[in-house]
Amino acid sequence: xxxxxxxxxxxxxxxxxxxxxxxxxxxxxxxxxxxxxxxxxxxxxxxxxxxxxxxxxxxxxxxxxxxxxxxxxxxxxxxxxxxxxxxxxxxxxxxxxxxxxxxxxxxxxxxxxxxxxxxxxxxxxxxxxxxxxxxxxxxxxxxxxxxxxxxxxxxxxxxxxxxxxxxxxxxxxxxxxxxxxxxxxxxxxxx
Ligand SMILES: C[S@@+](CC[C@H](N)C(=O)[O-])C[C@H]1O[C@@H](n2cnc3c(N)ncnc32)[C@H](O)[C@@H]1O
Numbered sequence: 001x002x003x004x005x006x007x008x009x010x011x012x013x014x015x016x017x018x019x020x021x022x023x024x025x026x027x028x029x030x031x032x033x034x035x036x037x038x039x040x041x042x043x044x045x046x047x048x049x050x051x052x053x054x055x056x057x058x059x060x061x062x063x064x065x066x067x068x069x070x071x072x073x074x075x076x077x078x079x080x081x082x083x084x085x086x087x088x089x090x091x092x093x094x095x096x097x098x099x100x101x102x103x104x105x106x107x108x109x110x111x112x113x114x115x116x117x118x119x120x121x122x123x124x125x126x127x128x129x130x131x132x133x134x135x136x137x138x139x140x141x142x143x144x145x146x147x148x149x150x151x152x153x154x155x156x157x158x159x160x161x162x163x164x165x166x167x168x169x170x171x172x173x174x175x176x177x178x179x180x181x182x183x184x185x186x187x188x189x190x191x
Contacts, residue, residue: 040069040131041068041069041070041071041132042068042071042131042132042133042169043131043132043134044070044072044134044161045074045075045076045087045091045134045135045136046075046136046161047074053162053165053166054162056163057165057166057169059166059169060172063173063176064176068132068169068172073087073091076136084138084139085141087138087140087141088143088144091133095131096129099129099130099131100123100131101144101148101149102123102130102131102132102133102149102150103133103140103148103150103151104132104133104135104152104153105135105139105140105145105151105152105153106153106156106157106158107153108150108152109152110155110156111152113175113178114178114187116171116174116175117174117176117179120175120179132152132168134164134168135161154167154171
């Protein structure tokens with residue numbers, strides 16, 4: 001990293017920061033399920049078992065101020081279409097009507113981390129409850145995709161839904177660091 005770029009990361013407001021700031025903070029976000037003042041939940045199909053995927057989510061979610069409130073929904077039964085339809089009914093019932101729904105979907109827009117940071121700023125300014133959504137093994141029903149205010153992709157590859165929880169939490173943490181000019185995010189790319 002060149003000196004110019006290093007200087008850019010050392011914004012006066014973050015000069016005193018250290019790696020310790022990346023540790024989970026016990027004193028923030030208590031009882032406030034929100035993303036910087038706006039309610040943020042993660043609605044996810046399936047129940048996580050203890051293991052590396054659950055640990056990955058826990059690791060990054062604990063670094064969000066405040067953390068996402070996780071709401072797990074049971075997996076649907078039946079054919080693939082029935083599963084999606086049943087899960088959609090539960091998903092739509094879990095949200096207040098004014099919720100800004102950000103659905104994780106391969107077919108959505110795949111922003112850069114910087115663009116995602118800008119998007120999160122915009123979502124916060126909308127001052128509506130925010131819910132991120134991760135589908136189950138059969139994906140999300142059309143009715144849910146239509147209801148979503150934003151379809152967010154992590155790229156065209158299909159990832160296991162339990163892994164997507166941790167990947168989303170990491171990207172939201174990265175977005176938080178970009179908004180705060182924290183050096184966790186290194187923007188450098190080869191020219
Ligand atoms: C195993 S995937 C479902 C695959 C399904 N065939 C589809 O195309 O949606 C389970 C869930 O993980 C999330 N997911 C998986 N890969 C993703 C990606 N690249 N970007 C965004 N979300 C993804 C989505 O919420 C998806 O509904």
